[in-house]
Amino acid sequence: MKRPVLALSALLIGAGVATAEPTPAGKVQFEEGAVKASLTGQAGDVANGRKVFKNRKLGNCLACHANSDMKDELFHGEVGPTLDGVSDRWTEAELRGIVTNSKKTFEGSIMPSFYVVDGIGRPLKKFAGKSILSGQQVEDVVAYLMTLKEQ
Numbered sequence: 001m002k003r004p005v006l007a008l009s010a011l012l013i014g015a016g017v018a019t020a021e022p023t024p025a026g027k028v029q030f031e032e033g034a035v036k037a038s039l040t041g042q043a044g045d046v047a048n049g050r051k052v053f054k055n056r057k058l059g060n061c062l063a064c065h066a067n068s069d070m071k072d073e074l075f076h077g078e079v080g081p082t083l084d085g086v087s088d089r090w091t092e093a094e095l096r097g098i099v100t101n102s103k104k105t106f107e108g109s110i111m112p113s114f115y116v117v118d119g120i121g122r123p124l125k126k127f128a129g130k131s132i133l134s135g136q137q138v139e140d141v142v143a144y145l146m147t148l149k150e151q
């Protein structure tokens with residue numbers, strides 16, 4: 001009876017140790033637009049991702065994307081595609097890549113790059129030199145996007 005318990009605690013301790021340092025925005029590794037590794041080594045928080053998504057000062061994703069999961073919100077933009085069922089169209093790594101730097105997937109996209117330090121896609125001066133979202137906020141938004149499945 002003892003062994004399985006020991007094995008389980010070893011596994012849990014191992015998972016704790018594996019937690020990686022945050023990846024600085026300038027050092028994110030892209031593979032054809034996708035980013036495989038978590039930016040922070042921490043799992044994304046779906047509930048917080050949902051808040052970041054609709055917060056006008058953070059993701060402001062609704063300015064350009066419709067999302068039936070947020071029917072109660074007043075305004076949904078139509079500049080970008082609806083995000084209903086988005087996790088059926090893209091993998092988690094692809095979604096992380098799109099939210100981090102949309103230009104790596106969609107050349108010349110007007111969608112802001114939420115986790116880059118330099119370059120284009122910076123809508124406001126106060127964000128100069130700062131990414132719009134933190135690495136963990138990107139992870140949270142990606143976790144939320146992964147819950148959006150075809151109805």
Ligand code: HEC
Nearest residue numbers: 059060061063064079080081086089098106109110111112
């Ligand atoms: C200024 C408008 C704008 C904002 C704000 C914006 N996007 Fe986009 N997004 C686009 C456009 C436009 C596309 C389509 C790709 C292209 O042609 O550039 C797109 C594409 C996408 C896609 C791929 C969708 C598909 O099915 O092909 C995802 C996922 C996405 N956006 C997520 C987000 C998230 C999450 C946010 C908020 C953190 C966000 N976007 C904010 C304009 C925007």
